[in-house]
Amino acid sequence: MDIHQFLELLVGRWRSQRSDHQFGQENGNDNRCVLEINALGMDDPSLVAICQKYDVDPHDTIYSLQTVWEEESLSSIKPKGSALLVLVPNDRATPHKGLVLSAQGKGVYEFGEDESLTIQTVTAQGAIEERIWYGNPNLRFRVATLLQGNSASDHHVQSSTFYSEIRISAPKN
Secondary structure, three states: OOHHHHHHHHOEEEEEEEEEEEOOOOOEEEEEEEEEEEEOOOOOHHHHHHHHHOOOOHHHOOEEEEEEEEEEOOOOOOOEEEEEEEEEEEEOOEEEEEEEEEOOEEEEEEEOOOOOEEEEEEOOOEEEEEEEEEEEOOEEEEEEEEEEOOOHHHOEEEEEEEEEEEEEEOOOO
16 A cells, blocks of 8 residues: 555544543543544645645645544533644655644654554644554554653653544545
């Protein structure tokens, strides 16, 4: 599988089970949500806006994804949100490494030989590292780690989250 095939597999509707742990605290959390992931066209206003923010030509991107989620809960309060990710390769000939653009910041991605995608984003509080891989085309796993600290040498793990996600419907055509 190459990075293009990997990214195309992300598109669709997924049921996500999340387990997280806050280090230094004696609490954990399990939640479920439904994710809807769609690929964006080169002329999508969201893609154009984020590319303008980072001074990137939309035609230099290899893939753009809009994710919308809503937690499943028995309560009437169901947290929801959305995120936009835009991947810009370092070089068209080697698209497995590059920049990730989002509203939260700019990071880097690398698609590994093990067919996993690693995304690292630096924030004002530290860094977020996420690794995504597939068990099969309809089963996906993610691990996200929040690191706190002012520099790479003093980063420490604040929280870690594991996601298992099952595709519940294929992409809309």
